[in-house]
């Protein structure tokens with residue numbers, strides 16, 4: 001039997017993933033600096049806050065609304081109101097995950113073979129999503145120079161050169177993660193204005209993934225739900241990060257932009273959603289409770305990530321010994337991750353593999369997120385403080401030894 005070409009993946013594990021599996025199977029200790037599942041990082045979840053909202057008699061009645069129940073959408077509206085954004089329930093459509101929300105948007109905006117522009121480095125899940133929806137992802141650069149910024153010149157150049165070769169119309173949208181995973185870069189208001197002007201000029205939509213919006217390290221940036229929207233803009237979020245409940249599977253799309261296009265987009269999205277009806281009644285009933293009670297968990301996570309970041313900086317400063325430190329950290333504004341710059345004496349995956357085999361420390365190689373320069377490792381700031389500190393000490397020792 002022949003399967004579809006879109007599922008023709010190379011499913012062989014990388015050497016690093018194989019080693020990780022081997023260590024897990026043998027029971028060897030792993031200091032996991034890739035941990036990104038908050039339910040397994042020792043945070044205090046209050047059963048009454050998380051589970052009680054699921055037990056609602058309303059959920060005994062199945063009366064699906066393809067956009068999500070009104071009560072759930074009103075709770076999402078209040079989530080934005082608390083962040084200074086007015087988002088009417090008519091602009092909201094619920095999905096089972098942010099990943100699914102991307103997929104709905106790819107199907108709404110792109111024909112097979114069309115392209116979506118995506119910042120690089122970025123979260124790698126999108127590659128699979130795009131493939132499954134027969135969409136191509138075309139990277140545009142995030143540049144690092146005393147902080148991250150979008151390569152707007154490069155982006156314009158890319159679109160211009162497409163236009164002159166007559167291929168421009170295949171690009172349908174610019175996607176960005178605000179703040180970005182793993183770089184922690186916030187799209188600043190000047191960058192937002194420039195992106196909107198590019199979208200207007202080239203007739204593109206904006207897709208903005210804000211799952212990490214509530215985890216700033218310094219002054220937070222506004223949601224793209226705020227302000228005027230000159231172009232069709234789809235803001236995505238969900239409880240997996242903002243309420244630290246990835247197991248609950250609920251997310252949404254908030255649509256903005258010129259009335260005619262926004263309404264038409266929502267009507268079509270409603271048909272896509274109606275085809276799957278993927279959010280469950282108990283979860284819709286529980287969403288208001290999770291959103292309203294989510295601050296306790298967010299606070300725990302913010303405190304943990306801030307302490308781990310400070311601990312990392314302390315160890316890095318201590319390792320300098322008056323000279324150049326072997327490892328330094330790139331500037332980060334928000335999120336759950338830190339990016340380390342290490343000497344590019346080998347490929348990132350090789351460095352990560354050595355760390356795992358020699359020290360039992362798991363980190364993500366930069367290649368995994370599409371960093372264009374070698375010598376980048378990504379560490380999660382979610383692990384317990386003791387584990388994190390031990391892991392970064394071993395990492396620095398090992399890199400310093402090489």
Ligand SMILES: Cc1ncc(COP(=O)(O)O)c(C=O)c1O
Pocket residue numbers: 096097098099100123177181209211238239240246250251
């Ligand atoms: C930037 C970003 N968007 C979306 C997701 C997936 O979210 P969900 O669990 O809602 O599909 C992740 C998961 O790590 C992520 O990092």
